[in-house]
């Protein structure tokens with residue numbers, strides 16, 4: 419894992435955007451794997467600015483997102499599709515038909531997952547996958563477990579996650595209980611991975627990811643075995659690492 423240590427979140431966002439921009443300009447048909455969550459918001463903002471300044475062209479970019487809540491429609495403001503439209507897609511010249519997020523409205527989980535894997539294959543695989551890191555070491559919705567799930571699959575959210583998400587919804591029944599997520603295998607097949615980690619609250623999990631054993635108890639630890647991972651992390655996030 420190549421470690422790029424930066425001062426703070428703002429520096430992280432700029433550096434991450436530069437890596438993504440470089441990927442976009444070097445490829446004829448770039449395939450980006452994208453993440454939601456709070457960490458990449460600053461990165462997407464810098465990418466929007468690069469586009470608005472006329473320095474970056476998204477017209478040939480194709481994208482696949484890591485995950486989506488099962489049962490939420492793209493119009494639902496809590497869906498990850500909605501998030502991506504708001505934070506990035508609506509503000510740059512990407513063709514919306516070239517952007518892909520697992521379809522939360524598909525009822526048949528098996529089909530939904532298989533078709534997403536096929537889609538990624540049909541694009542020729544992911545050139546650059548952006549990842550955030552969960553406090554328990556999760557990537558995508560791959561939570562700690564006793565194995566590394568290979569492919570896109572449907573996960574039941576833990577009671578903890580459901581309770582944590584409740585604050586965003588009017589009532590508990592509205593909180594999604596399941597999600598579709600790329601598997602660890604799907605993620606590991608990406609040519610290059612950009613892992614973004616910021617803040618003190620991520621320091622102890624980041625230390626485990628980088629210095630601990632590779633174990634499905636800490637799903638992101640498997641990135642130690644990927645030949646081309648760039649970690650961009652700020653000083654606070656790296657404060658417990660050697």
Ligand code: F6R
Pocket residue numbers: 452453454455456457458484485549550551552553556557558559
């Ligand atoms: C988002 C995703 C999640 C987040 C992770 C970190 O698509 O798959 O794994 O990357 O939960 O979230 P933040 O960035 O909010 O700390």
